[in-house]
Each structure stands twice: as C-alpha cells, then as structure tokens.
Amino acid sequence: xxxxxxxxxxxxxxxxxxxxxxxxxxxxxxxxxxxxxxxxxxxxxxxxxxxxxxxxxxxxxxxxxxxxxxxxxxxxxxxxxxxxxxxxxxxxxxxxxxxxxxxxxxxxxxxxxxxxxxxxxxxxxxxxxxxxxxxxxxxxxxxxxxxxxxxxxxxxxxxxxxxxxxxxxxxxxxxxxxxxxxxxxxxxxxxxxxxxxxxxxxxxxxxxxxxxxxxxxxxxxxxxxxxxxx
Numbered sequence: 276x277x278x279x280x281x282x283x284x285x286x287x288x289x290x291x292x293x294x295x296x297x298x299x300x301x302x303x304x305x306x307x308x309x310x311x312x313x314x315x316x317x318x319x320x321x322x323x324x325x326x327x328x329x330x331x332x333x334x335x336x337x338x339x340x341x342x343x344x345x346x347x348x349x350x351x352x353x354x355x356x357x358x359x360x361x362x363x364x365x366x367x368x369x370x371x372x373x374x375x376x377x378x379x380x381x382x383x384x385x386x387x388x389x390x391x392x393x394x395x396x397x398x399x400x401x402x403x404x405x406x407x408x409x410x411x412x413x414x415x416x417x418x419x420x421x422x423x424x425x426x427x428x429x430x431x432x433x434x435x436x437x438x439x440x441x442x443x444x445x446x447x448x449x450x451x452x453x454x455x456x457x458x459x460x461x462x463x464x465x466x467x468x469x470x471x472x473x474x475x476x477x478x479x480x481x482x483x484x485x486x487x488x489x490x491x492x493x494x495x496x497x498x499x500x501x502x503x504x505x
Contacts, residue, residue, distance in 0.1 A: 336504070339358075360375055360376070360498060385497045389405075404422060410423035414492065418436055429449055429450070434446055464479040
C-alpha cells in the first residue's frame with residue numbers, strides 16, 4: 276500500500292480552502308508560489324488545467340496540482356499518477372459531487388478518499404475520509420459512507436451519511452475478541468452512544484443493516500485526475 280503518497284494527499288486536502296487548497300508546508304526557500312512544472316510522459320502541466328467558470332470543481336483540481344507540483348518532492352509525479360476522480364450524485368439532489376480517490380494497493384484498486392460538493396454555485400472544501408488503514412472507504416447507494424480501522428484484536432466501523440453537501444456522523448461500531456472478557460467465545464460488540472457501550476450480536480447486525488441498507492456498493496467510474504476536464 277502506498278501510505279506515504281496517501282498521507283501527502285490527506286495533508287494537502289485537510290488544509291484546503293473553498294475553491295482552493297493550501298500547502299502543508301512551504302518551499303524550502305519560503306516561496307509558496309506554485310510553479311508550472313511539467314511532468315514527463317503522459318502527465319499534463321499545471322498550465323493545461325484551467326479553472327472554468329462553468330465548472331467550480333476545476334479550481335479545486337487546479338489548486339491540487341499547483342500545491343503538489345510546487346513542492347520539491349521526488350515522488351510528486353508518481354503521486355499525481357495515483358490520484359483519480361469520479362463525478363457522482365452521492366446525496367441524490369441532482370448535482371454531482373467530485374469524488375477523489377487514490378490507488379492504495381499494488382493491484383491498482385482505488386479507494387474513495389475525499390468528497391467535494393457544490394453549494395450555492397461554489398465548490399466547498401474537500402472533506403477528507405482518510406483513515407490511514409488498509410481498509411477501503413465504502414460508499415453505499417443509500418448515501419451511507421463506511422470507514423474501517425483495525426487493531427490486533429478489534430475492528431472499528433464508522434458510518435456517515437452525506438446530506439446537503441455535508442458529511443454527517445451517524446454511529447460507530449466495534450467488535451473483536453477479548454478473552455479477558457466474560458462473553459461467549461470471547462467475542463464482544465459495542466456501539467457508540469456518547470461512549471462505546473456493550474450490545475448484543477443481534478443489535479450489532481441490526482445497526483449494520485440500518486446503516487448499509489441492502490448493502491449495495493456504488494461502483495464508481497474512476498478516471499485519472501490528470502484527465503479532468505478532457
């Protein structure tokens with residue numbers, strides 16, 4: 276998994292402002308002015324990505340390129356080649372959101388990384404879903420987004436719903452094996468309600484179904500970020 280590149284992507288997007296992104300760190304000489312560095316091979320130059328007044332997302336993509344290519348990082352071209360985008364109406368309001376994805380595995384599988392929505396004609400700050408884990412972010416067709424984290428003996432599931440251009444936390448679940456606990460077979464289940472409280476396996480399954488609906492996962496039409504606007 277390409278965690279270094281993903282961490283850089285998270286840093287750039289976390290610092291993003293509406294219609295643009297700010298850098299996680301400046302140039303070594305203190306000059307944060309983006310440079311128009313051309314990548315070799317099939318990559319495009321920053322200058323070729325022009326903001327389009329009819330496409331608010333174009334400014335977000337332009338600024339992402341500016342920030343990445345302005346840094347003295349040897350891997351920046353590989354970093355860009357791993358970034359993908361998809362346009363999909365997550366909340367069903369008739370307006371596509373800009374979904375940003377990243378290649379996280381050697382087999383080229385892409386996971387949803389961030390969502391950018393339009394409100395009042397303006398592209399808002401990208402919302403990062405970064406978890407620093409091997410598990411992909413899952414988007415269900417009922418607008419529920421699931422992230423996972425794992426430790427040695429515990430799995431954590433967090434559910435969000437994307438509504439009105441905002442990512443709204445729903446609930447969290449934990450399950451695992453702890454043979455120091457007096458549960459059957461050492462298994463335990465918990466749900467967040469202010470704090471994580473013990474629940475039964477039946478309650479755990481009920482909440483999962485409530486959040487995931489029929490379990491239908493959205494198959495996104497990912498394209499290389501370098502092809503945006505083409």
